[in-house]
Amino acid sequence: MPSTRDSGERMPVTGAPPPGSCLLEVEGLGVQFQTPSGIVRAVDGVGFCVYSGRTLAIVGESGSGKTVTVLSLLGLIPRPSGRIVGGRALFREADLLTLRSEEIRSIRGREIAMIFQDPLTALNPVQKVGSQIIEMIRAHERVSRRAARARAIELLRLVGIPSPEQRVYGYPHEFSGGMRQRVMIAMALSLQPSILIADEPSTALDVTVQAQILELLARLQDEFGMGMILITHDLGVVARVAHEILVMYAGRMVERGSPDELFFAPRHPYTWGLLGSVPRLDRRSGERLVSIPGMPPSLLHVPPGCPFHPRCGFRFEGCDRERPDLEWRGEHEDACFLTLEQKEAGERQVLGARGR
Amino acid sequence: MVPVVFGAIVFIYIAMYIIPGDPVQSLVGERPVTEEFRRAIIDRYGLDDPLPTRIAKYVGNLIHFDFGESALSRRQVWDIIKETFPNTARLAVAGTFFLILLGIGSGMISAVRRYSRLDTGVTLATIVLVSTPVFVLGLLLQIFVALKLKDVLGLPITGLDQGLKSYILPGFTLASVSMAYISRLQRTTLLETLESDYVRTARAKGLPERRVIFNHAWRNALIPVVTYLGLDIGTVLGGAILTETVFNINGVGRALAIAISTRDNQVVLGISVFVVVIYLVVNLLVDLLYAVLDPRIRYT
Numbered sequence: 001m002p003s004t005r006d007s008g009e010r011m012p013v014t015g016a017p018p019p020g021s022c023l024l025e026v027e028g029l030g031v032q033f034q035t036p037s038g039i040v041r042a043v044d045g046v047g048f049c050v051y052s053g054r055t056l057a058i059v060g061e062s063g064s065g066k067t068v069t070v071l072s073l074l075g076l077i078p079r080p081s082g083r084i085v086g087g088r089a090l091f092r093e094a095d096l097l098t099l100r101s102e103e104i105r106s107i108r109g110r111e112i113a114m115i116f117q118d119p120l121t122a123l124n125p126v127q128k129v130g131s132q133i134i135e136m137i138r139a140h141e142r143v144s145r146r147a148a149r150a151r152a153i154e155l156l157r158l159v160g161i162p163s164p165e166q167r168v169y170g171y172p173h174e175f176s177g178g179m180r181q182r183v184m185i186a187m188a189l190s191l192q193p194s195i196l197i198a199d200e201p202s203t204a205l206d207v208t209v210q211a212q213i214l215e216l217l218a219r220l221q222d223e224f225g226m227g228m229i230l231i232t233h234d235l236g237v238v239a240r241v242a243h244e245i246l247v248m249y250a251g252r253m254v255e256r257g258s259p260d261e262l263f264f265a266p267r268h269p270y271t272w273g274l275l276g277s278v279p280r281l282d283r284r285s286g287e288r289l290v291s292i293p294g295m296p297p298s299l300l301h302v303p304p305g306c307p308f309h310p311r312c313g314f315r316f317e318g319c320d321r322e323r324p325d326l327e328w329r330g331e332h333e334d335a336c337f338l339t340l341e342q343k344e345a346g347e348r349q350v351l352g353a354r355g356r
Numbered sequence: 357m358v359p360v361v362f363g364a365i366v367f368i369y370i371a372m373y374i375i376p377g378d379p380v381q382s383l384v385g386e387r388p389v390t391e392e393f394r395r396a397i398i399d400r401y402g403l404d405d406p407l408p409t410r411i412a413k414y415v416g417n418l419i420h421f422d423f424g425e426s427a428l429s430r431r432q433v434w435d436i437i438k439e440t441f442p443n444t445a446r447l448a449v450a451g452t453f454f455l456i457l458l459g460i461g462s463g464m465i466s467a468v469r470r471y472s473r474l475d476t477g478v479t480l481a482t483i484v485l486v487s488t489p490v491f492v493l494g495l496l497l498q499i500f501v502a503l504k505l506k507d508v509l510g511l512p513i514t515g516l517d518q519g520l521k522s523y524i525l526p527g528f529t530l531a532s533v534s535m536a537y538i539s540r541l542q543r544t545t546l547l548e549t550l551e552s553d554y555v556r557t558a559r560a561k562g563l564p565e566r567r568v569i570f571n572h573a574w575r576n577a578l579i580p581v582v583t584y585l586g587l588d589i590g591t592v593l594g595g596a597i598l599t600e601t602v603f604n605i606n607g608v609g610r611a612l613a614i615a616i617s618t619r620d621n622q623v624v625l626g627i628s629v630f631v632v633v634i635y636l637v638v639n640l641l642v643d644l645l646y647a648v649l650d651p652r653i654r655y656t
Contacts, residue, residue, distance in 0.1 A: 127571070
């Protein structure tokens with residue numbers, strides 16, 4: 001296990017991703033699930049880069065393959081029903097997708113740590129929170145229990161848990177939801193991973209607590225210089241903390257760009273729909289939100305061609321036959337056959353009325 | 357606990373009382389009974405007192421550990437219990453050992469290796485065990501294991517007087533039905549916790565798989581199993597009657613069976629009350645164990 005860490009090179013918080021310093025490079029990832037009713041193509045051709053000190057946000061509806069994408073990177077998709085059918089994920093010159101179980105185990109938690117959506121169920125209810133942190137430290141490093149406990153206390157202090165010397169002996173049910181998520185974060189940071197994956201870290205929490213958790217994550221990322229993958233369906237969250245946004249639909253990538261690009265010049269009809277359905281405080285009351293017609297497709301029967309075409313108000317001949325790939329189309333990357341002029345007009349039509 | 361014991365006493369007493377038949381006649385068998393003898397017996401046992409008075413007297417005596425005496429052997433019931441209970445207790449310990457070792461063990465294996473041949477084998481074995489009555493299984497084991505393999509294994513056919521190995525067959529027989537249920541329950545609960553979020557967290561932490569299964573999945577999957585074990589003590593005690601009879605073990609179960617068949621009411625009553633108390637004590641212990649397993653439970 002290489003001991004060098006990239007935390008030294010701090011990235012500026014804004015601006016385009018620095019080229020060529022990918023910590024984790026994912027290409028053409030495909031994941032399928034074998035179910036009684038057929039093969040579910042949960043993830044198809046997803047690729048991205050995670051840079052140190054920067055946050056990649058993966059946005060999409062439920063069932064769009066966001067979580068499966070990151071779980072497959074750590075070898076955590078349920079087996080034997082789940083299967084990785086293609087692609088690679090390079091991390092420190094090793095392909096995470098082909099590592100043996102013992103090798104991927106030493107990367108999990110130590111190099112790539114993960115925070116889950118629901119802190120109420122993600123902690124073991126019958127084990128003291130301190131023990132849960134300690135056992136993680138001791139699974140990867142040869143340290144004494146006493147030293148590991150001291151580190152656990154420091155970590156709890158770092159994430160803002162009051163009187164950590166006592167709380168380290170507490171059980172999860174003695175913590176509130178927000179505090180439990182802080183414990184999860186402390187645990188994820190305990191080995192100073194180079195990448196932190198946060199799977200909807202604030203979704204299950206109160207709105208006020210959500211903001212605290214996101215701020216905490218941003219502060220810790222600054223402090224440790226971690227690369228971060230933030231999975232969310234909440235565009236409000238994304239706007240504040242992401243450096244790059246990847247929009248997924250039906251297991252495929254549909255648009256990618258900086259927050260500015262995606263919020264002020266979105267180029268994919270699905271992204272327009274997502275943005276149109278977000279309520280805004282600065283608009284008159286009584287204004288209607290725009291919703292996306294129809295339902296997300298069943299991944300058992302992904303529509304041919306562009307998977308979004310049955311719900312797309314701008315589809316034309318060919319959308320149902322040929323599949324658009326995510327590629328550079330003038331301004332940033334998207335997966336839509338419309339011309340740039342059509343896209344600008346379409347965006348005005350859907351979102352323009354909202355007078356951004 | 358006290359009201360439960362009292363309720364049980366009243367219930368058993370009434371049950372004994374309403375059994376048809378003449379208690380005096382059943383004492384002497386088919387022979388004719390003289391009027392003086394009948395009078396003497398009725399006075400001796402207070403048989404013509406009203407039911408509430410008799411129950412009150414009985415409970416009053418119990419408080420002084422006076423369980424009455426056997427009408428047949430004239431022995432104190434408490435002495436019979438003192439003589440037979442240690443055997444039953446040892447048998448129960450042997451049974452619990454098999455229950456935990458084989459029941460929980462096989463359940464864990466079939467959950468972790470779900471849909472493997474091993475899992476199918478365990479499922480088949482549990483179905484066979486559940487559907488075989490205790491006395492049939494005991495007899496079959498006596499014939500095919502103790503008798504046919506006598507020279508290979510050297511297990512005794514009956515009794516408990518040959519050291520640890522004499523506990524193997526009766527212990528297994530006693531545990532059989534519960535073992536099968538425990539195995540199925542452990543399989544289900546472990547499969548459930550293996551899918552849970554905290555097990556996924558444990559894996560994402562990079563813990564070794566063994567630790568994930570034992571410390572995270574199994575620790576949580578054990579809680580419902582322990583609950584069931586506590587409730588199941590009654591089945592085990594009931595099974596002891598059959599097991600002790602089949603294996604000719606001088607335990608409370610067999611003593612109770614003999615007393616029932618000879619209408620020795622004081623013995624039936626005494627042993628039943630004793631078993632009720634044991635059942636309650638074991639349940640209390642299980643409840644306390646439960647609090648150790650699950651820190652969310654607090655007794656105030």
